[in-house]
Amino acid sequence: MPKYYWEDFKPGTVAVYGPRLVTREEIVAFAAEFDPQPMHLDEAAASATMLGGLGASGWHICCLMMRIISDGYVLDSSSMGGPGIEEARWLAPLRPGTHIRVRSTVLETRASNSRPDMGLTKFLFEVLGEADTRIMTLTTTQMFGRRKAGAAA
Amino acid sequence: MTFFEDIRVGDTFALGRHTFTAQDIKVFAARFDPQRFHMDEAEAARTHFGALCASGWHTAAAWMRLMVDHHRHMVDAALARGEPVASIGPALGFRELKWLKPVYVGDTIDYFSEVVETRVSNSRPGFGLMTIRSAGLNQKGETVISFLSTTFVERRQEKP
Numbered sequence: 001m002p003k004y005y006w007e008d009f010k011p012g013t014v015a016v017y018g019p020r021l022v023t024r025e026e027i028v029a030f031a032a033e034f035d036p037q038p039m040h041l042d043e044a045a046a047s048a049t050m051l052g053g054l055g056a057s058g059w060h061i062c063c064l065m066m067r068i069i070s071d072g073y074v075l076d077s078s079s080m081g082g083p084g085i086e087e088a089r090w091l092a093p094l095r096p097g098t099h100i101r102v103r104s105t106v107l108e109t110r111a112s113n114s115r116p117d118m119g120l121t122k123f124l125f126e127v128l129g130e131a132d133t134r135i136m137t138l139t140t141t142q143m144f145g146r147r148k149a150g151a152a153a
Numbered sequence: 154m155t156f157f158e159d160i161r162v163g164d165t166f167a168l169g170r171h172t173f174t175a176q177d178i179k180v181f182a183a184r185f186d187p188q189r190f191h192m193d194e195a196e197a198a199r200t201h202f203g204a205l206c207a208s209g210w211h212t213a214a215a216w217m218r219l220m221v222d223h224h225r226h227m228v229d230a231a232l233a234r235g236e237p238v239a240s241i242g243p244a245l246g247f248r249e250l251k252w253l254k255p256v257y258v259g260d261t262i263d264y265f266s267e268v269v270e271t272r273v274s275n276s277r278p279g280f281g282l283m284t285i286r287s288a289g290l291n292q293k294g295e296t297v298i299s300f301l302s303t304t305f306v307e308r309r310q311e312k313p
Binding site: 033034035036037039049050051055057058059062063064066067070074075079080081082083084085086087088089090136 | 200243247250251300
C-alpha cells in the first residue's frame with residue numbers, strides 16, 4: 001500500500017531529498033547516449049563553450065531530479081504519473097563531483113474534475129548544488145490517487 | 154550551420170524517429186524513473202496506463218539525441234561546403250512540456266521541431282535566442298510529447 005496519497009500533500013510543505021553525488025562518469029555516459037555535445041563529453045572542448053567546462057546535460061539534471069524524488073517519496077506514493085512540466089530553467093552548470101539535493105515545495109493542490117479517484121498537486125522542485133546554489137528550478141503537476149475517492153470537483 | 158540571422162520563424166526540422174523497446178524502457182526507468190508502470194509489464198497492466206510505458210523523460214531524452222544528430226549532420230554538410238559554422242550555446246530550459254499520450258512498447262515516435270520565435274540576446278551580444286516547439290508523434294499520428302525550448306545561436310557578426 002502506498003504511504004502517501006494526494007491528501008497528504010499540503011500547500012506550503014517543503015521537503016529536501018538527497019544528497020546524491022554526480023560523477024564525471026555518469027555525466028559523460030548520459031551525454032554519450034542522449035546528448036552528445038562537446039560541453040557534456042569532454043573537458044577541453046567544454047572549456048571553450050558557454051558552459052565554461054564540463055557540465056551535465058540539462059535533460060540529465062531532470063532525470064537525476066526524477067530519481068531523487070522517486071527515492072524520496074514518489075515510489076512510496078499513489079503516483080499516477082504527470083501530464084507535463086510547466087517550466088524548467090537551467091540556471092547553473094552541474095559539474096562533476098557535485099552533491100545535489102532536491103528541495104520540493106507544494107504550490108497548490110486540487111481534485112481532478114474528471115476522475116474522483118485522482119487529485120493533482122503542483123510542485124516547485126529546486127535542484128541544489130554545493131552551498132545551495134540553484135542549478136535548476138522546475139514546476140510540474142503530478143497526479144496521485146486519493147485515499148478516499150471524493151465527488152468530482 | 155545556419156547563423157542566427159539565417160533562421161526564420163516557421164523553419165521546420167524533421168529529426169528522425171525512435172522505436173521504444175521493452176528493454177530500453179525498463180533500463181531507462183531503472184536508472185531514473187523506477188515507477189511500476191515503467192518497470193514491469195504485469196504491474197503496469199494493473200495501473201491506469203494498462204501496459205508498460207516509457208518514462209516521459211525517456212521520450213524527451215530521445216528527442217534530444219535526434220536533435221543533436223540532426224545538428225551534427227548540418228554542421229558536417231556546412232563544413233564540407235567550406236562554409237563557416239555557427240556555434241550554439243546551451244539551452245536556457247524548456248516550458249509547456251506536455252506528455253499527451255503514453256509511449257508503449259513498440260511505439261515508433263517521429264520527432265519534429267519548428268522555430269516559433271527569434272530575438273537578440275541582451276546578455277550575450279554575439280548571440281541570438283531561438284525558441285522552438287518540438288513534438289513527437291506516434292505511428293497513429295497522435296502527438297505524445299510537445300514542448301517549447303530556447304537556445305543561444307551565434308550571430309553572423311557582432312553589432313558595434
